[in-house]
Amino acid sequence: MPDARLDLRITPPRLEPDHAFADEMASLASSSTAPSAMAPWAPAIAAVTVGAVAGVAAWLGGVVPGVDSPLSPEPAESPAPSQTSPATDSTVPSSPSPTPTVGAPNSEPQDAATVGPGSTGPTRGPGRGAGPGHDNGSKDKGKGKSKGKGKGKGKGKSSARGDGQGTHTEPGQDPGTTPTSIPGIGAGSSGSGKSGGAGAPKKSRAHHGGAGRR
């Protein structure tokens, strides 16, 4: 029950503005822009910005098929990845992949489109070009976690150099040339390609880099 003694309300004075001030407020209000007027442009601007950033990032990363990354020291053209695969297949025939999830890449190890989506990183796979075939193999050979980790950390430098030397000199003799690159190439040649689909992104990146630089 409200207590009348607690009624603190007062009667505020009613003030009237002069016409000039009222007109000034009206003109200010009419010239003010609603925040919703800019709202329709915001999503479009955000989408364009995100698309531009993603495109530049893909271009720099060399993920775009047919476009070389400006950051890569060498053009990503593989002379003959299929030539190395048979040799490595013979060298390492029994390289069972621990988790054969994708069987399709086995038949076409060089198909960038198939390998790309199969791997966890969809864009990076195809960007490496001919690498995917060897990459799959490398994983298969790797079997052991230690190999995979080592390649992944090195990302590039060690495996890339080894692969590049091997392919340039003698594609068929790659497995025997460098100890580090042997497993990668051999695995690729083995062509089981099982790891191509299930491979972790880091591992696949490392292998891809090596193979692509050939």
Next chain:
Amino acid sequence: MIPDAEENRPDQPDPPPTLPHTDPTDALLEAPAALVAAAARGESAAWRELYARHAGRLLLWLRARPLGDAAIDADDVAHEAWLVAARRIAHFDGDDDEFGGWLFGVARKIALNTHRRSARRSTAPTDRPEADGVSPAAHVDTEQLDAALARLEGLPQRERDVLLVSEVLDLGIDGAASALGIRRGTARVARHRGLQRLRTQLEAG
């Protein structure tokens, strides 16, 4: 023509207004947010009505608040608050009842900014300039407000502020929360505790 014939009859009573905005003030009082919407469109009549509703209590509130510097005039802060409100009315999405709290919040921020600026060059004038009579708020009677403030004197600051806006100036809980920049629940609790203290004081005295 028929319209001319009708205009020529001097004894003809004026027909009822068919257009909704024949009398802007009456039309603006119908919908809960019509006044604010009309003000946002730049209608001068709407601003006059909003000013008549809230200018007096805003001025009383600013005069009751310590502005920090004797050179800061409550009239100037209120004037600036109205101009800022007119500039930013497009960003306000409340109705006519919520406009008061929003306007008080604008005035509070202006007062804080003015106080912050004046803290670097504080002044203490010995003589207060005489009112020139131009401002319509120059002769606002503060007797009622002073009496209400005297009743709130023993309360904590937060409860006093909330009761001043919500009860004394009749802006309600939402208006007090918006004016003071606090949450509605905080304002409600402060109002409840303040009224309880006042009730206790009345029973004891």
